[in-house]
Amino acid sequence: MEDIQNHRDYRNIDIDQVGVKGISYPITVLDKDMGEQQTVALINMYVNLPRYYKGTHMSRFVEILNEHSRRISLQNFTVILKEMKERLTAQSARMEIRFPYFIKKAAPVTGAEGLMEYKCTFKGTLVERPDLVIMINVPISTLCPCSKEISDYGAHNQRGEVKVQVRFKKFVWLEDLIKLVEESASSEVYSVLKREDEKFVTEKAYRNPMFVEDIVREIALKLEGDPNITWFSVESENFESIHNHSAYAYVEKHKI
Amino acid sequence: MEDIQNHRDYRNIDIDQVGVKGISYPITVLDKDMGEQQTVALINMYVNLPRYYKGTHMSRFVEILNEHSRRISLQNFTVILKEMKERLTAQSARMEIRFPYFIKKAAPVTGAEGLMEYKCTFKGTLVERPDLVIMINVPISTLCPCSKEISDYGAHNQRGEVKVQVRFKKFVWLEDLIKLVEESASSEVYSVLKREDEKFVTEKAYRNPMFVEDIVREIALKLEGDPNITWFSVESENFESIHNHSAYAYVEKHKI
Amino acid sequence: MEDIQNHRDYRNIDIDQVGVKGISYPITVLDKDMGEQQTVALINMYVNLPRYYKGTHMSRFVEILNEHSRRISLQNFTVILKEMKERLTAQSARMEIRFPYFIKKAAPVTGAEGLMEYKCTFKGTLVERPDLVIMINVPISTLCPCSKEISDYGAHNQRGEVKVQVRFKKFVWLEDLIKLVEESASSEVYSVLKREDEKFVTEKAYRNPMFVEDIVREIALKLEGDPNITWFSVESENFESIHNHSAYAYVEKHKI
Amino acid sequence: MEDIQNHRDYRNIDIDQVGVKGISYPITVLDKDMGEQQTVALINMYVNLPRYYKGTHMSRFVEILNEHSRRISLQNFTVILKEMKERLTAQSARMEIRFPYFIKKAAPVTGAEGLMEYKCTFKGTLVERPDLVIMINVPISTLCPCSKEISDYGAHNQRGEVKVQVRFKKFVWLEDLIKLVEESASSEVYSVLKREDEKFVTEKAYRNPMFVEDIVREIALKLEGDPNITWFSVESENFESIHNHSAYAYVEKHKI
CATH class of the missing domain: 3.10.270.10 (Urate Oxidase;)
Structure with missing residues (x-):
C-alpha cells in the first residue's frame, strides 16, 4: 500500500x-x-x-x-x-x-476525612534537553478585604481557583505545591466539614481577608524563595459572589 | 436526483x-x-x-x-x-x-449602571396545541445561615445560580421572572458596584442568610401565588465557597 | 452548637x-x-x-x-x-x-490494540423500589446515504455520538450495550488503525450508508427484541462534516 | 470610606x-x-x-x-x-x-442562503505602542488523502476547525481572513445545502484530499505572501470520523 x-x-x-x-x-x-x-x-x-x-x-x-x-x-x-x-x-x-489528582484531606477540627480533587497538568517538550512544566489547579476560598473594612458586619467571600505552573531542578511533589497554595488563601476548601469545622473555616477566612492580588503575591513570594523552582507563573481567579464575572490576577517570573 | x-x-x-x-x-x-x-x-x-x-x-x-x-x-x-x-x-x-439576555441594572446605592446577562431558554412543542416553557438562569448571592449562627464573626457566602422554568396562561416578561428570583436571595448580583454599594450588598446578605433550600422555597411560594403560572420548576445551585462541589435543591409543581 | x-x-x-x-x-x-x-x-x-x-x-x-x-x-x-x-x-x-469507561479494542484487520473511552452514567432513584437507568455514550462513524446516492464519487461521512439509556430486569454489561451500538453504525470508531485497517473502515462505511434516523432505528430494533430491557431511549447526534451544526434523532420506548 | x-x-x-x-x-x-x-x-x-x-x-x-x-x-x-x-x-x-460573527453565505450550486457563524477574538496589549492580534475560528471539511488512496471506494472525511491568528499593518476584514481559510480546505462548510449542493461539496472534497498538515501549510503559504500580515499562527484540528480523538497541526511565523 x-x-x-x-x-x-x-x-x-x-x-x-x-x-x-x-x-x-x-x-x-x-x-x-x-x-x-x-x-x-x-x-x-x-x-x-x-x-x-x-x-x-x-x-x-x-x-x-x-x-x-x-x-x-x-x-x-x-x-x-x-x-x-x-x-x-x-x-x-x-x-x-x-x-x-486526589488527596485525602482531614477537616480542620473534627479530622473528618474526605477526598479533594485537584486538576493537574504535565507539559513537556524535548528538542535537545527536556523542558518540563507542572501545572496544578487548586480551589481556594477568598474573603474581600475591602468588603470587610467598609461593612458593619459580614464580608463577601467566594470560591476561587489558583493555577500555578512551575519549572524545577529536581522532582516536585504535587502534594507540596498544593499545600503551598492552600496555605496562601483566606481559607482552604474541604470535601467534608462538620459544624465545628464550618465555624473554624468561616472565622479563619474572616480573619484573613485577601484580594486576588494578595493570593498571587503570597504564592509568588514562596515560589521565589524556593531554590528548586527555576520559573513560575501564578494565576488566581475569584468567582465573585457579588458579581457575575471573575476577579483575576497573574504573575510570572523567570528566576535564572 | x-x-x-x-x-x-x-x-x-x-x-x-x-x-x-x-x-x-x-x-x-x-x-x-x-x-x-x-x-x-x-x-x-x-x-x-x-x-x-x-x-x-x-x-x-x-x-x-x-x-x-x-x-x-x-x-x-x-x-x-x-x-x-x-x-x-x-x-x-x-x-x-x-x-x-441583557438587562440594565443600577447599583443599589450609587445607582451606577451596568448590564447584567441572564441565560434564557424558550422551549416549545406543538402537536395539537402549543406547549411553551420559559427557562431563565439567574445568578444570585447566598449566605449560609448555619455558618452565620455558629461563627463568632463572618459567614461563608457564594455565588449561586437559580434556574426557573414556567408554563403560563398569557405572556410573561423575562424581566418580571428575573426580578422575582433576584428578590428571593440573600443578595442580588451586580455588574458594577462602587464602595457604598459593596457595603450595602455585604450587609444585606449578612442580614438575610439563606440555605439553597430557602431559595427554592421562596421562589416556589411566589410562583404558586401567581395565577398566570400553570406549572413551574425551580432549581438552585450554590457554588459553595468552603467546598469544591455545589449544594443543590429542586422543586417542581403542576398547579392545575 | x-x-x-x-x-x-x-x-x-x-x-x-x-x-x-x-x-x-x-x-x-x-x-x-x-x-x-x-x-x-x-x-x-x-x-x-x-x-x-x-x-x-x-x-x-x-x-x-x-x-x-x-x-x-x-x-x-x-x-x-x-x-x-x-x-x-x-x-x-x-x-x-x-x-x-475504557475497553481494549482491536483494529479490524491488523488486530492492533488500543483503549476506547465510553462515557457512562448510572442514575438511580429509590422510593419504595429502586429505579435504575444505565446511560452509555458511544462514538460512531456515519456515512450519508443521500450524499452517496447523488454523487459520482465519494460520500460525506463524520463522527457521531449515540446516547442509549436503558431500564432492565437483571444486570447488564456495559460492554454488551456498547457492542450493540457499534454494530449499528456505518462503521465503528477505533483508537489505533494501521493502513490496512483504515482501508477496511473506509470501505465498510461506504458500503453501509446510514442516516441519523437509521442509526436510532437499528438500535431501537435490537433493544425491542431484548426481553431483559424494559425501557429504552436512543439518541444519535451526527457532527455533520458539511455543516457547522448536528443532525439529531431520538426514539424512546416503554415496553411494559 | x-x-x-x-x-x-x-x-x-x-x-x-x-x-x-x-x-x-x-x-x-x-x-x-x-x-x-x-x-x-x-x-x-x-x-x-x-x-x-x-x-x-x-x-x-x-x-x-x-x-x-x-x-x-x-x-x-x-x-x-x-x-x-x-x-x-x-x-x-x-x-x-x-x-x-455571522456571515451570509450562499450554497455553491443553488445559491440558497444561510448564516454561518465564526468565532472571532480580538486581543490587544498596550504598553508604549499597541499590539493587536485577530483570531478567527473557521469550520472546514477535510478528506483524508491516505484513506482515498488505499481504499477501493470512498474516503473518510470529517469536520475540522482552523484557528488563525494574525498581527497586521493596517485593518484586516474578518471576511477576507475567513475566505482565505475556507478556500484552503477539502471543501467548505455551509448552513443550508440542497441536494445539488450536497453533490457538489461531496465531489469537491473527494477531488481535494488534504491532511491536517496540508491545511496549515496552504494557509501559511497564503499568509506568508500577504505583505500586510507581520506575524501569524495557524492551527488545524480534524475531528477524525474514524477515531475518537483529533488530528492536529500547528505552524507559527514571525515575518519581520
Whole structure:
C-alpha cells in the first residue's frame, strides 16, 4: 500500500507541531502517601514535521502510549518524548497530559476525612534537553478585604481557583505545591466539614481577608524563595459572589 | 436526483424527534424597556418522523429559520412550530432556543449602571396545541445561615445560580421572572458596584442568610401565588465557597 | 452548637431533591474482561426534604460516599440509596454518577490494540423500589446515504455520538450495550488503525450508508427484541462534516 | 470610606495582569457587507499593578466598557486600552474579546442562503505602542488523502476547525481572513445545502484530499505572501470520523 505520508512536499513549510489531540486515557501517577494512584488523563502528543515530508504517522503516537501500559509520570515523561522523536524521526516532541489528582484531606477540627480533587497538568517538550512544566489547579476560598473594612458586619467571600505552573531542578511533589497554595488563601476548601469545622473555616477566612492580588503575591513570594523552582507563573481567579464575572490576577517570573 | 429520504422504511419504528441541533443564530427578542434586543441563540429544531419514511429533510429546518429573518419571540414561536409541522409533513414539532439576555441594572446605592446577562431558554412543542416553557438562569448571592449562627464573626457566602422554568396562561416578561428570583436571595448580583454599594450588598446578605433550600422555597411560594403560572420548576445551585462541589435543591409543581 | 437545619419550616413546601452536586471522585467499577477497573466519576446525590424541615445535612452525603471506599457498582447502587434515605431520614433518594469507561479494542484487520473511552452514567432513584437507568455514550462513524446516492464519487461521512439509556430486569454489561451500538453504525470508531485497517473502515462505511434516523432505528430494533430491557431511549447526534451544526434523532420506548 | 486598594504593599511583587474576567456583553462590530453587526462578547480586561499598591479598582473596568456604549471594534480597541491605562494609572493594559460573527453565505450550486457563524477574538496589549492580534475560528471539511488512496471506494472525511491568528499593518476584514481559510480546505462548510449542493461539496472534497498538515501549510503559504500580515499562527484540528480523538497541526511565523 502506498505511504502517502512519506511523499515529498514542495511547499517549503516546516510544521511546528503535528499529532494527536484529546485522547482520553487511564494512567497511573505517583502518590506521596499511597505510592501510586490511578486516574484518567486527557492527552495531546505532537512532533515537528520538516518541510520535505507530506505527513506524519498518527497511529504511532497511540502505539507509544499503549506501550507504556498506562504508567505515566514525571520520571518517564522524558523517556516517552524521546521515543516520540525516534519513532517519528522528528527533531522535537511535545506531550501534554491533564488529569484529576486526589488527596485525602482531614477537616480542620473534627479530622473528618474526605477526598479533594485537584486538576493537574504535565507539559513537556524535548528538542535537545527536556523542558518540563507542572501545572496544578487548586480551589481556594477568598474573603474581600475591602468588603470587610467598609461593612458593619459580614464580608463577601467566594470560591476561587489558583493555577500555578512551575519549572524545577529536581522532582516536585504535587502534594507540596498544593499545600503551598492552600496555605496562601483566606481559607482552604474541604470535601467534608462538620459544624465545628464550618465555624473554624468561616472565622479563619474572616480573619484573613485577601484580594486576588494578595493570593498571587503570597504564592509568588514562596515560589521565589524556593531554590528548586527555576520559573513560575501564578494565576488566581475569584468567582465573585457579588458579581457575575471573575476577579483575576497573574504573575510570572523567570528566576535564572 | 433521487430523494432517498422519501424512500419507504420497513423497520416499523416511529421516530419521536429528528432534526438539526446546535445552530448558532443571531435573533431579535422583545425587551420590556427598549422594545427589542439583538442577541445570539443556540437553536435545536425537531419534528417526528412516522415509521414509513426513511428520513426527514434537514435543510428545510434552516430555511424556515432564515425566513423568519432572525425575529424570534414567544409570540411567533407557535407560528414557527406550525410551519415546521407543515413543511416537513409532521405530526409534532419542537424547538428550543437558548440565548443570553441583557438587562440594565443600577447599583443599589450609587445607582451606577451596568448590564447584567441572564441565560434564557424558550422551549416549545406543538402537536395539537402549543406547549411553551420559559427557562431563565439567574445568578444570585447566598449566605449560609448555619455558618452565620455558629461563627463568632463572618459567614461563608457564594455565588449561586437559580434556574426557573414556567408554563403560563398569557405572556410573561423575562424581566418580571428575573426580578422575582433576584428578590428571593440573600443578595442580588451586580455588574458594577462602587464602595457604598459593596457595603450595602455585604450587609444585606449578612442580614438575610439563606440555605439553597430557602431559595427554592421562596421562589416556589411566589410562583404558586401567581395565577398566570400553570406549572413551574425551580432549581438552585450554590457554588459553595468552603467546598469544591455545589449544594443543590429542586422543586417542581403542576398547579392545575 | 445550634442545628439550624433541624429548625421547623413554615412555608409548607416539600422539596423534591436536595443534596450535593458535582463531586469528583475516584471509583472502581466492574469490568467484563478484567474484573474491575478504576476510573473517576462526577457524582450528584439528592434526597427529598419534607415541608416541616428547614434544611438537609449536606456533609452526610459525602460521608456515605467515603464509607463505600470508592467501590461503586450497579450492584451496590441500591445499598447506597438506602443508606441515603436512612441517614438523612428521607422518603426518596437519588444518585447520578458519570464516568469514563475504557475497553481494549482491536483494529479490524491488523488486530492492533488500543483503549476506547465510553462515557457512562448510572442514575438511580429509590422510593419504595429502586429505579435504575444505565446511560452509555458511544462514538460512531456515519456515512450519508443521500450524499452517496447523488454523487459520482465519494460520500460525506463524520463522527457521531449515540446516547442509549436503558431500564432492565437483571444486570447488564456495559460492554454488551456498547457492542450493540457499534454494530449499528456505518462503521465503528477505533483508537489505533494501521493502513490496512483504515482501508477496511473506509470501505465498510461506504458500503453501509446510514442516516441519523437509521442509526436510532437499528438500535431501537435490537433493544425491542431484548426481553431483559424494559425501557429504552436512543439518541444519535451526527457532527455533520458539511455543516457547522448536528443532525439529531431520538426514539424512546416503554415496553411494559 | 477607607480605600484599601490604595494601601501600600510591602511584598515587593509587581503583578503582570489584574482585572476582570468573563464579562458577557453585547457589542457592535464592523461588518464588510452590512456596515455593522450586533453580537455578544465574552470580555477580559487587565492592567499591570506596580509592587507598591495593594490592589486595583475593579469597578473601573466595567465603567470603561459601559462608556463605550457597546461599540467595540479594531479601530477603537487602542482607545479603550489607553483609557484603561489612564483611569487605572497603569503602565500596561490588555483586553481580550471573543464573539460569534455571522456571515451570509450562499450554497455553491443553488445559491440558497444561510448564516454561518465564526468565532472571532480580538486581543490587544498596550504598553508604549499597541499590539493587536485577530483570531478567527473557521469550520472546514477535510478528506483524508491516505484513506482515498488505499481504499477501493470512498474516503473518510470529517469536520475540522482552523484557528488563525494574525498581527497586521493596517485593518484586516474578518471576511477576507475567513475566505482565505475556507478556500484552503477539502471543501467548505455551509448552513443550508440542497441536494445539488450536497453533490457538489461531496465531489469537491473527494477531488481535494488534504491532511491536517496540508491545511496549515496552504494557509501559511497564503499568509506568508500577504505583505500586510507581520506575524501569524495557524492551527488545524480534524475531528477524525474514524477515531475518537483529533488530528492536529500547528505552524507559527514571525515575518519581520
